[in-house]
Every structure is written in structure tokens, then in C-alpha cells.
Amino acid sequence: MACEDCGRERSAGLCEACGHRRQVEVLIGEAGLLAATWSADLTDPVAVAAVAAAVRAAIEADIAAEWAEFQKITDPAALEAAGPDAVEDAAAHNAFLVAESAAAEYRHEALVMLGRSEDAQAEARQAYATELAKPWHQALPDSDDAQRAATEAAAKARPAPPSTCSPCGWSSCTPSPALSRSGPLRGRSACPSSPPARWTARPWR
Template sequence: MADLDDLRHQVALAPVAWVWSRLKGGQQAVALRAVDRALDALSGIVEVQAAPRVLASRLTDRLGEAGGEALVRDPMGWLLGRGLIQRPACPDLRCDDGIRLDTGSDCPTCGNIVHIRRKLRAQVTARVEADMPSRDPAARRSEVERRLREETVLEEARAQSRRARVAREVEQRQEAVARRRSAEEDAELARRQAPCADCGMPECAGLCPACSFRRRTESLMREAVDLAVAVRADLSDAAAVAELTQQCETDTRAMLVLACERACGPDADPDLVAFTAPQVAQRIRDERHEAAVRRLLSSAEAVAEADSVYEACLRRRGRGAEEAAEQAADAAGRRTAELLLRQRLGELHAARQRATMAVAAA
């Protein structure tokens, strides 16, 4: 097999090397195309890397049936008609001569078919013996075979009916998929052609880039303001919360404008400023978050948790593990601070909702 360049061909055809050597150049080209088709079919059943080994195993079994390479009189016809083709013994596409290609074990579907056929023969035989008790055994066997042929014809008709029904169901599913795909394409086209919800610019998928940047900036600004208010305000005092929120929002927006001017220049293009604003707002939000966590690290809850973890780490590891204990304590304190921050943000939102409901009720 040294003349084959493809390693997959070498592995698959290794069991029939002598048969392959008897093929002429044109025959080898035709046989290689058949090998590729067989490998492609096997790649849909087993892993692509395992397909050559499975095909080699099939060729080995086929040679065993023929009695060895020396008894293969027509190498080309044997390869195309016997060696390379799959011979399913049942409707399972993974079956090859009663063996599952993906597992290498006996095909369970074939076993079920054999069991069903034996059961049918036993039932027909029992009915014939009940109907013809006085006839000789040869006549009863003939009647059994006749009735089995009739049952086979009826079963084939039923199988054809099932296949036709399955084919109709498949066609209906394909039509449903095509309709759904068409509807999704129409919806996607409508979405792309939709004008901007904020400025009305046509064909910008519902939101133009400038408005998208603006919405992102506004969201980050609200988060930055909430982070500052949550750790500084008395959340039980609605008036104090509203006042501090307004003050923080004014200061944060002034900070955003100043940072954008520094990054883009005083006379920068508005599109550049719109593009830069979310990045600056992200940085401001992250700085506010870090400042809020640092502020809460000195809270009684965070300090108590850090001290508890420090002592527990020392008790577990003993003296000499102070550095590891400090690291564990710092991590525990930060986790507690993050938890406290989330709690205070939730309390802030609840306070604002209560204030809104009170105004609406008034």
C-alpha cells in the first residue's frame, strides 16, 4: 500500500493489500472513489478517525467469507460488490451483517427481528395444528409455510404504509421548518429595517449606534450614582436619599463631560464623543464600585468576618501560617463587603419605590 498517499486509504485497505495489487491503474482510481464513499458513510455513524479502522474490519470479515485473498477471482467486482458495501441485516442504518458499527456488538434490532419471526412461526404453527389436527406432518408444514408467506406479504404492506406515513410526517416537518425559517427571515428583515426608537433614523435595527452609546452611558451613570448613594445615604430617609441622588447625579455627569473632553478634545466630533462616553462611564462606575467596597470593608460586619476567618485559619494551620491567614481574612472581608453592597443597593431601590408609591398615592 506504499503507493497510496492518503493514510486513511492505507489503513482501510491494509487487509486487502494483495487484492489491491492485482488492480490496474484505472481500476484503482475507481476503487479509491468507492473507498471514499464508504469512509464518508461510516463517518456519519462513527468518529471520523475511526472510520478507516471500521472499514478495514469489514474487509477482513468479507475476506473470511470468501476464504482468503487467493479465492477472490475478480478483485474489482469483489471490492465494489462485496468488500466495501454495507450490508444491513435490519432497518437500523448502523447495522452491518448483524453488527453495530458504532459499538462493534451484536445489533439488538436484528435480535428483535429474529425473535419476532420465531414468535410468528410458533403462532402460525399452533394455529395450523389446531385447524388441521388430522392431516399428515408434511401437509401441516406446507400450510405453515403458506400462511407465513401471507403474513410476510401483509407485514410488508403494513411496513410500506408506515414508511409512507413517516415520509409524509417528514415532509410536513420540513414544510413547517421552511415556514418558520421564512417567518424568522421576514422578522429579521423587519427588525433591520426598523427605525431608531429614540431618534427615528431609518433602517438601523431599532436603535442607531449613537443612541445605543447614549443608552449604555445612561445605564452606567445610574449604576455609578446608586453605588455612591447606597454607601453614603441614610436609606430610611427618603428626602435625604432623593437629595443625595440629585447631587451625585450632577457631580457624576460633570465628571463624565470633563473626562470626555480630556479624552477627545474640546472640539471633538460628536460621534467620537458618543463612542467614548460609555467607556468613560464604565471606568467611573468601576471606580465607584471599588470605592464602595473599600468603604464597606471597614464596617463591623466585614471586620468581624475577616477576624473570624483569620482565627479559624490559624487554628487549623497552626502558628507560622499568618500570611495565609491574612490572605483568607482579606478575601472573606471583601466577600462580606460585596454582599453588604448588594444588600444596600436593594434597600436603595426599595426606598425609591416606596417614595414613588407615596407620591402616587398622595
């Protein structure tokens, strides 16, 4: 049975390369949505789409870079000798590995950001309660002065937001700690104003 995506014969309905391409699309989509959870207002489809597009550009650029490195260390003759579809299969597999690694990084970062958010909320609630428990507020804890002081204490307990990105003004466009490690994204941020990757050939597609 031919591959339903590319028509390659004897592929049981889906060849190896197209199977990897489908997985790459799923992983890139997942990474984009994960990045949007801390980089955009999730009620704003335009903002979410902008983050997803930036994440896609970053991952696709890394796929191209990894493929270029692979070609440098691989004997073209040996690859061609492996079969007529060997280059295409290798490129698609390379793309899958890069996208899989990137998605894992974004999952990790999403968990880190969730933990920070929960910790910050807990600290703010504790500061609010501590302020109201002070002797001079105990008599009238619901008074304007007491509530104002407690609210200010809670605000101070929350960590300051990260510096904004000068091109787009988003507070989340600075490279995150998890993505700054050596890995597929190499510390790039999900800033929608970042320039597109300078590459045209996409052998994995």
C-alpha cells in the first residue's frame, strides 16, 4: 500500500519519513501552545498565534542547523548507497529528534513557570495574612487602611516581572533558564518580533 501523504510505494499507508513529519508537526504545535501559557494572554488568539509562529520558526531553524551538521559528518555516497529514500528518511528523522527535544524543553519550562506562579501566590497570601495579623490591624481588619496595607504587602511579596523585550514589549521574551541550556533552542526566546530563520531548504518536509 502506498503512503497516503507522499505516494511512496510499499509503505503500509504511511512511510517512515511522512510518519516523522506528522510527529514533527504535532510536537511543534505542542511547543507553541506550551510557550503561550507563559508568553501570551490565552484569551487573545492573535497573541497565542504570534508566540506559536515564533516557536515554529525557532524549531525549524534548529532542524535546518542540525541537518546541516549531519551532512557535514556524513559521507554522501554512503547515504545514497543506503537507498533512494535514505536522504529523505534521514532528514525527517533528524527533524523529529530536534522537535522532540524542543517539546521536552518547553514542557519542562511550563512546569517551572507553573511552580513559580504557585509559589508566588502562596507567598502573597502569606504576606497578606501576616499584615492583617499585626496588632494595629486586628481591631478593624476590614478597614480601608488595613486592607490597603495588606494588599501592598502581598504585592511586595510577589517577585518582580522580568524585563520587557525592547522590540515587542512582552515581558516574557527574555530567554528562559530552561531554554538557555545547551539544547535544540540554544537560549532563543519566543519573541514574535524575532527575525525569521535564514534558511530556505527544508529537506525534512
